[in-house]
Amino acid sequence: MRNKWPEYDSIVKQLVMNFNEYPAPSKHTGTCDIKNMNADFLIDNIESAFNEWRNNPLLVNLSFDDFKEAILPYRTGNEHLPFTKTALKNKYHHILSQKGMESIRTVIGEYIQYITDLRILYRGATPQGHLGVYDLYMNEFKMNCFNITTWSCNILRASGIPVYFEFTPQYRDRDNPHYWCASPDSTNIPLPYTVPNNNLMDDWESELQYSSKVYRRTYGANRKTPYFTARPDESIPAELAIPTLLDVTWRYHPTITLRVPLDLFIDNNNVYLCTFNTKTELTAVAWGKVDYKKREAIFEQVPINHLFFPAYYVDEEYISFSTPFILTADSLAEIPEPFSDSKPYKPLDLRLKDGKLISTSFWRQTNKHIHHKPIKPDMQKQDILVTRKYPIKRHLSKIYETIRGGILIGYNEKKESDTLYKLPVVPQPYLQEFEFCNKKKYRNYSFIVPGHAVNIAEMEFLGKDIPKEISISPTPLPIFSPCAFKKDTLKKAIGTPMQTGREPYSPFDGNLETYAGGSSIGMNFPKPICVTHIRMAPRNANNMIVKGNRYELMYYDCSWKSAGKQVAKDNYLIFQDVPSNTLYWLKNLDHGKEELPFFYSEGVQYFIDKSFL
Numbered sequence: 001m002r003n004k005w006p007e008y009d010s011i012v013k014q015l016v017m018n019f020n021e022y023p024a025p026s027k028h029t030g031t032c033d034i035k036n037m038n039a040d041f042l043i044d045n046i047e048s049a050f051n052e053w054r055n056n057p058l059l060v061n062l063s064f065d066d067f068k069e070a071i072l073p074y075r076t077g078n079e080h081l082p083f084t085k086t087a088l089k090n091k092y093h094h095i096l097s098q099k100g101m102e103s104i105r106t107v108i109g110e111y112i113q114y115i116t117d118l119r120i121l122y123r124g125a126t127p128q129g130h131l132g133v134y135d136l137y138m139n140e141f142k143m144n145c146f147n148i149t150t151w152s153c154n155i156l157r158a159s160g161i162p163v164y165f166e167f168t169p170q171y172r173d174r175d176n177p178h179y180w181c182a183s184p185d186s187t188n189i190p191l192p193y194t195v196p197n198n199n200l201m202d203d204w205e206s207e208l209q210y211s212s213k214v215y216r217r218t219y220g221a222n223r224k225t226p227y228f229t230a231r232p233d234e235s236i237p238a239e240l241a242i243p244t245l246l247d248v249t250w251r252y253h254p255t256i257t258l259r260v261p262l263d264l265f266i267d268n269n270n271v272y273l274c275t276f277n278t279k280t281e282l283t284a285v286a287w288g289k290v291d292y293k294k295r296e297a298i299f300e301q302v303p304i305n306h307l308f309f310p311a312y313y314v315d316e317e318y319i320s321f322s323t324p325f326i327l328t329a330d331s332l333a334e335i336p337e338p339f340s341d342s343k344p345y346k347p348l349d350l351r352l353k354d355g356k357l358i359s360t361s362f363w364r365q366t367n368k369h370i371h372h373k374p375i376k377p378d379m380q381k382q383d384i385l386v387t388r389k390y391p392i393k394r395h396l397s398k399i400y401e402t403i404r405g406g407i408l409i410g411y412n413e414k415k416e417s418d419t420l421y422k423l424p425v426v427p428q429p430y431l432q433e434f435e436f437c438n439k440k441k442y443r444n445y446s447f448i449v450p451g452h453a454v455n456i457a458e459m460e461f462l463g464k465d466i467p468k469e470i471s472i473s474p475t476p477l478p479i480f481s482p483c484a485f486k487k488d489t490l491k492k493a494i495g496t497p498m499q500t501g502r503e504p505y506s507p508f509d510g511n512l513e514t515y516a517g518g519s520s521i522g523m524n525f526p527k528p529i530c531v532t533h534i535r536m537a538p539r540n541a542n543n544m545i546v547k548g549n550r551y552e553l554m555y556y557d558c559s560w561k562s563a564g565k566q567v568a569k570d571n572y573l574i575f576q577d578v579p580s581n582t583l584y585w586l587k588n589l590d591h592g593k594e595e596l597p598f599f600y601s602e603g604v605q606y607f608i609d610k611s612f613l
Contacts, residue, residue, distance in 0.1 A: 012121055012123075013124075015121070015122075016122065016123070016124045016125050019122070019125045019127075020124075020125060020126050022128075023128070024128035024129050025127075025128070025129045025130070025131060027129065030078070030080070033075075037081070040084075041074070041081070041084055042074065044084040044085055044086050045072075045074040045084065045085045046072070048084070048085035048086050048089065048158070049067075049071050049072045049085060049157075052071060052159075052160035053067050053071060053160075056101065056160035057101060057102060058101060058102075058103075058104055058107075058160055058161065058162070059071065059160060059162065061188055062162055062184075066162065067162075068219065068220065069164065069216075069218055069219055069220070070157070070162035070163055070164055070183075071157050071160070071162055072219070073157070073219040075154070076149075076150045076151075076153040076154055076165050076217070077146065077147075077150040077165070077217070079132065079147070079150050079151065079154070080132050082132065082133075083133070083154075085157075085158045086158075088154060088155055088158035088159075089158040089159055092111075092114075092155050092158065092159060093158070093159045095110060095111075095114050096110050096111055096114075096156075096159050096161075097110075097159070098110055101159075101160070104161055104162075104183050104184070104185070104200070105185075105199055105200055107156075107159070107161055108156070108161070108183070108193065108195075108199050108200065109199055111152070111155070111156065111195070111196060112195075112196050112197065112198075112199065115136055115137070115195075115196035116196070116197075118136070118137040119137060119138070119139050119142070121137070122137050122138055122139070123139060125138060125139075125140070126140065127140060127141075130147065132151070133151045133154075133155070135147050135148065135151065136148060136151055136152070136196065145178055145179045145180070145194065146177075146179045148179075148195060148196065149165060149167075149179040149180055149181055149194075149195060150165070150179075152181055152195040152196060153165050153181060156181070156183075161183060162183055162184060163181050163182070163183050164181065164182040164183070164190055164216050165179065165181065165216065165217040166179070166180055166181070166182050166192060166214060166215065166216045166217070166248060167179040167180065167214070167215060167217065168211035168212055168213060168214050168215075168285070169212065169213060169215070169239045169240070169275075169283060169284070169285040170212055170275050170277065170283045170285055171210050171211055171212065172210050172211075172212055172275065172306065172307075172608060172609050173210060173391065173596055173607070173608070173609035175277050175278055175279055175283070177239070178194075178207075178208075178211065180192050180193060180194040180195070180203075180208065181193055181194075181195050182216075183200065184342070185200060187342070188342050189339055189340075189341065189342045190251070190342070191339060192204065192208050192252075194207065194208070201339075206394055206395070206398070207394070208252070209252070210394075210609060211252060212275050212285045212303070212306055213247070213249050213273075213285040213286045213301070213303070214247075214248050214249045214251070214252045214253075215245045215246060215247055215248060215249075216245070216246040216248045217242070217244055217245065218244045218245070218246050219244065220244070221243040221244055222243065222244065222245055222246055225240070225242065225243055225244075225245050225287070226240055226241065226269075226270045226287050227241055227242060227243040228243065229269050229270060229289065230268070230269055230270055231267070231268065231269055234267075234268050234269060234270065235313050235314060235315060235316060236270070236313065237272065237283075237284035237313055239283065239284060239285075240272070240284055240285075240286075240287055247286075247300065247301050249286075249301040249303055250301050250344055250345065250347070251338060251339060252303075252338050252339075253303035253304065253306070253338060254303065254304045254329070254332045254335040254336075254337070254338070255300075255301040255302055255303050255304070255335070255347060256302055256304070256327065256335070256347055256348040256349070256350055256370065257298065257299070257300050257301070257302070257347045257348065257349040257350065258298075258299045258302040258327070258350060258352065258357075259291075259294075259296045259297070259298050259299075259349070259350065259351040259352060259360070260288070260296060260297045260299065260310055260322055260352050261295065261296055261322070261352060261353070262290060262291075262295050262296050262297050262321060262322075263295065263321075264321060266290070266312050266321070268290060268312050268313070268314070269289070269290055270287045270288065270289065270290065270312075270313075271287070271288045271290060271297045271310065271311065271312045271313075271321065272284040272285075272286060272287055272288065272310070272311055272312065272313060272318070273285060273286040273287075273288065273299055273302065273308040273309070273310060274308065274309040274310075274311050274318060275306075275307065275308065275309070276307070276309070276585075276596070276597055276608065278593065278594075278595050278596075281318075281560070282309055282311060282318045284311075284313065284318070285308075286299060286301075286302070286308075287299075288300075296351070297310070297321075300347070301347070302327060303327075304327045304328065304329050304332065304335075304370070305326065305327065305328060305329070306326065306327070307324060307325075307326050307375070307583075307597075307608045308324060308325060308326075309324045310322040310323075310324070310325075320558065320559070323374040323375055323376050323558075324374070324375040324556065324583065325372055325373060325374050325375060326373045326375070327370060327371070327372060327373070328370070328371045328373055329369055329370045329371070330368075330369045330370075330371075331369040332369075333369070334348055334369065335347075335348065348367070348370070349361070350367055350370065352372055355372065355374070356372070357370055357371065357372055375556055375582055375583050376556075376557065376558075376581075376582060377555065377556075377557050377579035377580060377581055377582035378579070378580060378581045378582075380579075380580040380581065381577045381578060381579060381580060382577075382578055382580040382600075383574055383575065383576045383577070383578070384553065384563075384574070384575045384578050384584065384600050385481065385572055385573070385574050385603060386545065386553070386572065386573050386575070386584075386586050386605060387480050387544060387545055387571060387572050387605070388543055388544050388545070388586075388605060388607075389543055389544075389545075389551075389586040389587070389588055389592070389594070389595045389596070390541070390543035390594040390595055390596050390607070391543075391596060391607040391609055392429055392540075392543075393541055396429065396538075396539065396540060396541065399455050399538065399539060400426045400427055400428070400429070400538055401426055402449060402451075402452040402455070403423065403426070403427050403449055403452070403454070403455060403456075403538055404423055404424070404425060404426045404427070405422060405423060405449070405450065406422070406423040406447055406448065406449040406450075406454070407419055407421070407422050407423075407447070407448050407449075407450065408420045408421040408422075408423075408436070408445065408446070408447050408534060409445070409446045409447075409448065410438070410440065410442030410444070410445055410531070411442055411443060411444040411445075411446065412440075412441075412442055412443060412528065413443050413528065418440065418442075420436055420438050420445075420531075421434065421436035421438075421534070427536065427537075427538045428538075429537070429538060429540035429541075429544070430478050430537055430540070430544055430571070431458055431475060431477055431478060431512075431535055431536070431537045432477070432535065432536065432537070433462075433477060433533055433534070433535045434533065434534050434535075434536070435532060435533050436532065436533070436534075437532075438530060438531060438532050439530065440530065441528035441529055441530045442528055442529070442530075442531070443524065443525055443527070443528045444498070444522060444523070444524050444525070445461050445522055445523055445525075445531055446498065446500075446520050446521070446522030447459060447520065447521050447522060447534075447536075448519065448520040449519075453501075453516075453517045453518060453519065454501075454507075454516055454517070454518060454519065454520060454521050455515055455516070455517060455538055455539040456507045456515060456516050456521055456536055456537070456538060456539065457506070457507065457511075457512050457513070457514065457515040457537045457538060457539050457540055458475070458507055458508075458510070458511075458512060458535070458536060458537040459507040459508065459521060459523075459534065459535070459536045460474055460475060460492050460508075460534065460535040460536070461492070461493045461495075461523060461529075461531045461534060462474055462490040462491065462492055462493070462531065462532070462533040462534065462535060463490065463491060463493065463529065463530050463531050463532045463533065464489060464490060464491065464532065465491075465530055466491040466492070466493045466529055466530075466531075467527070467529070470493060470494045470495070470525060470526055470527070470529070471491040471492060471493055471494060472491070472492050472494060473488065473491070473492065474488060474490055474491070474492035474535060475492070475510070475535065476488065477535070478544070478570075478571035479570040479571050479572065480570075480571055480572050481572060482574075490533055493523070493525055493529055493531065494525075495523040495524050495525040495526070496523065496524045496525075497521070497522070497523055497524075498520075498521070498522040498523060498524060500518050500519065500520045500521060500522060501516065501517065501518015501519050501520065501521075502516065502517045502518045503515065503516045503517060503518070504516055504518060504521060507521050507536075508523070512537055512540060512542045513540075513541075513542050515538075515539035517539075541594060542592070543592065543594055544571060545568045545570075545571045545572055545573055546568060546571075546588075546591070547568050547569065547570060547571065548567065548568060549567070549568050549588055549589070549590045549591060550565060550566070550567050550568075550588075550589040550590050551565065551566055551567075551568060551573055551586060551587065551588055551589060552564070552565045552566075552586075552587045552589055553573070553575045553578065553584060553585070553586055553587075554584065554585040554586075554587065555578055555579055555582050555583070555584050555585075556582050556583040556584075556585075556597075557579060557582060560585065563575050563578045563579075563584075565589070573586075580600075583597045583598075583599065583608075584597060584598055584599070584600055584605075585597045585598075586598075596608060596609065
């Protein structure tokens, strides 16, 4: 069916109609496995797993310890268990093995294709609740990475593909956790991939490298987790209150062991490193052990170039015990690169003392290459000019690259066409103007991006000689500084959007948060006109300064403090006499959820994602 979808359209529509008539799936509270599972289920799981380990060529070099975590588990998360391992293998193995079982990458590729095909088959389906393993097939659940990863692990393991379930409690630039799979390559090093759209390392550059701390959900319990080490009455943040966590951050980032002074007495065995979260301000992503004799907190696998807030946790509240910090490095020669080994390395063990990182080895030397940068303001004040509350999203940056080379075409009344302009630059995520040489009049103007969707949020066709009866004033260009005002002499032509592809009206609705995703956009005019300029904005998240919205700038000085509130008159804000050399957070008090702290240096915002590295 892969190459014959048009022939099956009527069948697909009927299947979806039938599916949408099904009643909502029933829900019930689960019981613990020991009460719910019978011996036959466990026997099948064990025998099937060992059979794969003994006979599957992909598992020849898999150790027994790795087998216990990557093949043997009968469950991955908290999923319902309607299938034995044998049943899952019978259901999926013939699909996964179509191109042989000699390469894990090849098998995962078949899995990706299979799920992609099924999502096409079930496009338009509207399930009324979660469907267990069948969530994989539904586009509605494609962003539920926990369920998708859980069932992908179960399916792949049943066919002898070793898989680990790994996750980050939070990205550096997003509030949410993310879950993915990891499987060994030919060198036996587990490589990550977010199922079911990516193969080994496919989304490392675009997504996974921006994780904070990284953990593996194991089948066996880890006695070093807070679940076991906490005092009986000690609170544990929910995201780390799991007994089956294994810290594998060393595989993803350069890390060290960090010992931080603990100058106050707390009645906890564990303290935490937190990342910024717009909803709760802090999310715990790492735990540290309290050493009461040395009065310090010991954090293992602390990644370089990540911002952390040290805190302890009492009654569901984070309480700071040290200044936020970033570990920076002049050289990483002492630390192995990510994915360079399958076994953990002996980490650098450094103690923070008087602002310096001192080795805990016999010689107690100051480390000259790795530095602890505390986040606290100095005595200086500065004016801060801001234009964004959140950085440009990574996937949108890639889309902007595809729009470069977009072509503007004019059509006369005989439908003859001329290419008028080829976009020479990567557009920015705001309304911008492009001028081109044109002296002819055309009835229709169209913009296309060869080989890609147009992804345009706003488009205006302008000229100086547009007839009055079909023209209005154009949308003003954004103003990003006090001296950027420019008087408008152009007119915006009024016409009828062409019916081309998905959401063809969106680029002409005045809303930056809608966009056209078809192959082209364009406009028909009542009479031929001469267009000499276009104003356009690519698809974006509208995280710039919006005129008329209320904003508040916060700065960090032991806690978040306000530097003032303003209503935006233009597309920038200036806050005066703000403490310098600290962390800042711009809040939109009226709209939007996406916000991220930033540093400010020489008139430039540096957000705490990759920008400040």
